[in-house]
Amino acid sequence: MQATRLAAKRSTAPRAHAPLTEACDAPASARNPKLDRFAWWQSGIVYQIYPRSFKDSNGDGIGDLDGICQRLDYLVSLGVDAIWVSPMYPSPMADFGYDVSDYTDIDARFGDLAAFDRLLAAAHRRGLRVILDFVPNHTSDQHPWFLESRSSRDNPKRDWYVWRDPAAKGAVPNNWISEFGGSAWEYDDTTGQYYYHAFLKQQPDLNWRNPDVRTAMLGVMRFWLDRGVDGFRVDAIHHLIEDEELRDNPPNPDWRPGQSPARSQTRIYNLDREEVHHSIAAMRAVADSYPGQRVLIGEASLPIKQLMAYYGSDVPGFHLPFNFHLIKTPWDPDAIARLIEEYESHLSPEHWPNWVLGNHDRSRVASRVGAKQARVAAMLLLTLRGTPTIYQGEEIGMADVPIPADRVQDPWERNVPGLGLGRDPERTPMQWDASVNAGFTDGVPWLPFAADHRRENVETQAADPRSIHTLYRELIALRRRELALSVGAHVSVGTVGPVLTYRRYHPDRWITVALNFSEQAQEIALRPTEARRILLSTHLDRASESLSGTLRLRANEGVAMSSDP
Ligand code: NOJ
Numbered sequence: 001m002q003a004t005r006l007a008a009k010r011s012t013a014p015r016a017h018a019p020l021t022e023a024c025d026a027p028a029s030a031r032n033p034k035l036d037r038f039a040w041w042q043s044g045i046v047y048q049i050y051p052r053s054f055k056d057s058n059g060d061g062i063g064d065l066d067g068i069c070q071r072l073d074y075l076v077s078l079g080v081d082a083i084w085v086s087p088m089y090p091s092p093m094a095d096f097g098y099d100v101s102d103y104t105d106i107d108a109r110f111g112d113l114a115a116f117d118r119l120l121a122a123a124h125r126r127g128l129r130v131i132l133d134f135v136p137n138h139t140s141d142q143h144p145w146f147l148e149s150r151s152s153r154d155n156p157k158r159d160w161y162v163w164r165d166p167a168a169k170g171a172v173p174n175n176w177i178s179e180f181g182g183s184a185w186e187y188d189d190t191t192g193q194y195y196y197h198a199f200l201k202q203q204p205d206l207n208w209r210n211p212d213v214r215t216a217m218l219g220v221m222r223f224w225l226d227r228g229v230d231g232f233r234v235d236a237i238h239h240l241i242e243d244e245e246l247r248d249n250p251p252n253p254d255w256r257p258g259q260s261p262a263r264s265q266t267r268i269y270n271l272d273r274e275e276v277h278h279s280i281a282a283m284r285a286v287a288d289s290y291p292g293q294r295v296l297i298g299e300a301s302l303p304i305k306q307l308m309a310y311y312g313s314d315v316p317g318f319h320l321p322f323n324f325h326l327i328k329t330p331w332d333p334d335a336i337a338r339l340i341e342e343y344e345s346h347l348s349p350e351h352w353p354n355w356v357l358g359n360h361d362r363s364r365v366a367s368r369v370g371a372k373q374a375r376v377a378a379m380l381l382l383t384l385r386g387t388p389t390i391y392q393g394e395e396i397g398m399a400d401v402p403i404p405a406d407r408v409q410d411p412w413e414r415n416v417p418g419l420g421l422g423r424d425p426e427r428t429p430m431q432w433d434a435s436v437n438a439g440f441t442d443g444v445p446w447l448p449f450a451a452d453h454r455r456e457n458v459e460t461q462a463a464d465p466r467s468i469h470t471l472y473r474e475l476i477a478l479r480r481r482e483l484a485l486s487v488g489a490h491v492s493v494g495t496v497g498p499v500l501t502y503r504r505y506h507p508d509r510w511i512t513v514a515l516n517f518s519e520q521a522q523e524i525a526l527r528p529t530e531a532r533r534i535l536l537s538t539h540l541d542r543a544s545e546s547l548s549g550t551l552r553l554r555a556n557e558g559v560a561m562s563s564d565p
């Protein structure tokens, strides 16, 4: 489907809440023609679906593609533009789908290719884009490529992975540590060599220096682009290529016991290598060879300066290298102001920014900053310049769920227990309604629900005009209505005590945002010409209030204000 045709169906008008319908064919509405010079992924909002935990359609306790299909109308009513679906390919699930054993099929737990095609068509009919997770760094150890590669030293696929002889006395080839703890090398008896795995030993790293690997993986992208997907979120991209000489990493002087073991080293030799950018450029060339603005989003958790290289230099790289810095930065107005300033100052005019509050790998924002500030965080995410990504459940304020020891699923927690590295708490199933299994499943959910799921769920919150869900819907509608927010300039950022302020501009309109990070009421002075009327308060009770130079903010309140009376 052509992007322009899809784009023409989107609306900037706020939409009424749709019931949680089971049907997969609903009409979509039109996009503001003033956005025509922007790509959909610039003006739009991305919503991350972790398919295991979104909606189960067949009672096995695991979410699936038909389940996503049943909730597309919900996503349209929420107002997002695209879904990014975490991996749903065949997998032994050692890392819950990030260990792929077949890149061009669907795991039976999630459905099949026919279910995928139905989902894609149903999403497109509604004007929703579909972004898949592309996992190029590693396969599953059960992938036929790896089974061949490990079978003998002279197998034609031997060089598709990173194999090395043992060091003296059979030791590992070097000191590299896996992201999930322990050596990043696994000895293989059959051929007497070690293979490299940046993550689990069940996730051997592909050797991207081998041209056949490159060709095969670019072919995987084409398989899904031919089917009509709108782009990829590219997993663990900074891990793609390692030092050819396999030099030892030096120790990281800033590491403290209790932190992730992999971070005890300054990973100059197995992370963020210069050569990775050639591979990214090749991926981008594939995406660009298709009509319709296919997007590439890179996953690399790196300092801002290093992240900029992932936009590409002489040749383009990612459209959006994920910016995770709101997750890492202390929830403090001065720190956030510095972050926004630093990020904005590093971006070139051709680089489009993006912001993320959470994902399936990190403690949920409501747990990091608390329920009251989660509303302020929502306003921040949805009023900053740059494409926002919402992680499923953020829009109902879901918090991390404590997981009893006997229900732990995540291999990271199992490998390195007790350090709080496990990711199950942020992966618990979506809470749809007040029924016994939260409307997620008719069976036994693969992870438990939050204790408050009968109160905090989509259905209950949608009926509450002051809920965080209503706030998300209002914020998204405001962002869609206001060009200053969706595509306007970022003008300045600063703090007044605990209040973070910034301004957004688009010809004919200034929007000023003021966010109170504190538990106390605050009063600040604003330029009367720039802040004359409140558009939205995080408390959802001040729309259209007129201002004349002074703004009073209640505890934990954020407001967006317009320059028009
Ligand atoms: C990043 C993914 O988000 C995470 O869930 C996964 O474990 C690693 N990459 C390895 O694929």
Ligand code: CA
Pocket: 056, 057, 058, 059, 060, 061, 062, 063, 064, 109
């Ligand atoms: Ca299921």
